[in-house]
Amino acid sequence: MTTLETAVNPENLRRVAIDPVSRVEGHGKVTILLDDKNRVHQVRLHIVEFRGFEKFIQGRPYWEVPVMVQRLCGICPVSHHLAASKALDAIVGARRLTPTAEKMRRLMHYGQILQSHALHFFHLCSPDLLFGFDSDLAKRNIMGVAEKHPETAQRGVLLRKFGQEVIRHTAGKRIHGTGAIPGGVNKSLSVLERDELLKDVYQMVAWSRDAVHLVKQMHHQNPELYNSFGAFRSNLMSMVGFDGGLDLYHGHLRGRDEGGTLLFDGVDYQNYTQLIEEEVKNWSYMKFPFLKSLGREKGWYRVGPLSRIQNCDFIPTPLAEIERREFMAYSGVMPMHAPLGYHWTRMIEMLHAAEMIKDLLHDDDILGNDLMASGERGFEGVGVIEAPRGTLIHHYRVDENDLVTMCNLIVSTTHNNQAMNEAVRRVAQQYLHGHELTEGLLNQIEVAVRAFDPCLSCATHALGKMPLQVEVLSEAGERLSSLTRSGDGCLSIAP
């Protein structure tokens, strides 16, 4: 962990804020404290949104939850929808779903992975990667990509559209559908719907493969940048299939240290509280999870594509597996820790998702009518899914009257909180330290944040006694008064 989290003497330092961080989901800001020689003393990624899902879900009937909690996000609602449904399967006693239900949920999930990864790579990040981090700001956006690389931009749009269509056919709507319900799903595919998707899926596989090759080429062309930009070492965690293969829908938890050695494996996610603890820091609404066994200082980790691809033993679809092997050969004996490696691995996952969709569309179970399973009523459930951005944990308790009494959500971006902060600190050290700041230099910070594909809306879902500070400033910038609410809810007013 770097020492740039808190400056020793912040009083006389100049504050530079990147607010908001652009081309990410949600709202966040980065603050940097510099001295008069532009030396960096403190860098923090702050999450400034305020949500309330864990609190206001309490007292609601459990069957409402998968539809309600997906409103956390407009980009990956399916992930929340499915994680909640998985958790609530335990409430209705559905220990094993029907084949149709499980495959429909998987199809929905892979549609989500495909559209979200396409959105992130093509719409949000390709401007940086294709034009350069400090290129002309006016062109460094998706419109610039459409003008200079129209085919790339068009593929991005159509890949995302296809993923959204998969979601529409499985969940009823492209955004915020209702397909998964506790114990199963409410629909299967009609032959018409399946054929409509089959018509395009081969093109999607081909384009996804091209996207992997595009990122791979970038790494090979400029290894110095791609292998070192914002690089830091960390533990990594993800869910893997019970056979050790990449499985984004179901499995058990596996973690590795920075050298790639297994820290734990085969952990039943129902017991996640024995594995993970969350730390609260007074300058961010986002919590800082860490592995209990390693403690706060050493136990933080990263999740998402870069962790998943390096954590699994294999990918169960052939084209993505070829790409995984090439990536692993490129990174060598040690895991790749460079944040820009996220893009490469994200595209490998997009290819895997396209292949999975193709395979599922050829499986007649998705046309079946046996949609629901049930069993002995339960009162507590944990659901985990590998969302586009990483491991997503939903945990609920339900009383005998069917109302939710407890909800805990640990979303992907929250797992990556410390890692993202580390990345921006490294970049600040590498590129900003001692330099006169320019927009291009500050974008380097944003590039590092974007690599994680953070969803800041999802990450700040808690409601409670959030620390909050309000300052009243004079025109000259002098503080006239301030109101502070501490982490324990106490208010203090200073003149």
Add this chain to the structure above:
Amino acid sequence: MTEDSKIAASFELDGKTIPFTEGQTIIQAAMAAGEYIPHLCFNPEFKPHGSCKICTVKADGRQTASCTSLAQPGMVVESDTPALNEERRALLQMLFVEGNHFCPSCEKSGNCQLQATAYELEMMSPHFDQFYPDRPLDASHHEYLLDLNRCILCSLCVRASRDVDAKNVFALAGRGIKTHLIVNAKSGRLADTDFSGDDKAAHVCPVGVIIKKRVGFSVPIGQRSFDEHPIGAAPHPDNRDD
């Protein structure tokens, strides 16, 4: 009166001739003729209540609730006019802000007459400040749940329980803005009443107050009552179970 004379009388609704029989209200005759007049507290199976006023029309130049006004021969009735629809939208907006209507996560979405009527009348926003009333759920009954956040005080459950089930499980208590739905038990809990899932009252709620438990979102989007037909064109705009 002979059968022939019963259908001889007619009135005019938005320029269309609507036949009626003696004793029919304007809305009853309109519905029988396949014409839609927006409404919420009216249900053809029950005595009119005349409380929501959504069905207000202009009959011979005078505004009146079409669910309680009898049709008259030669009457000229206006319903689908910009002015009346503007007033209906305002009434709907008040109903929305007086309760807690969160359609995005409401299982009644797609089957809800309040939502469907708001779509029909092109209500684009609540307009007024939200009241955010504090109305806890009653989940005490093993089979049904009461989510009073969504109550629009239409009294259909009151009428069904009283007039059909002969139970008087529900009642409206309080006055004015404090009017609220209660159940007939000292504890105030549905579980302590003689309410049953077989009751007519269990199946008449036009919004999402009386909810059968553990059903949730089992009907997919596309197959809900108002997915195929907007409420104005639906075969059964009152969303009756039967």
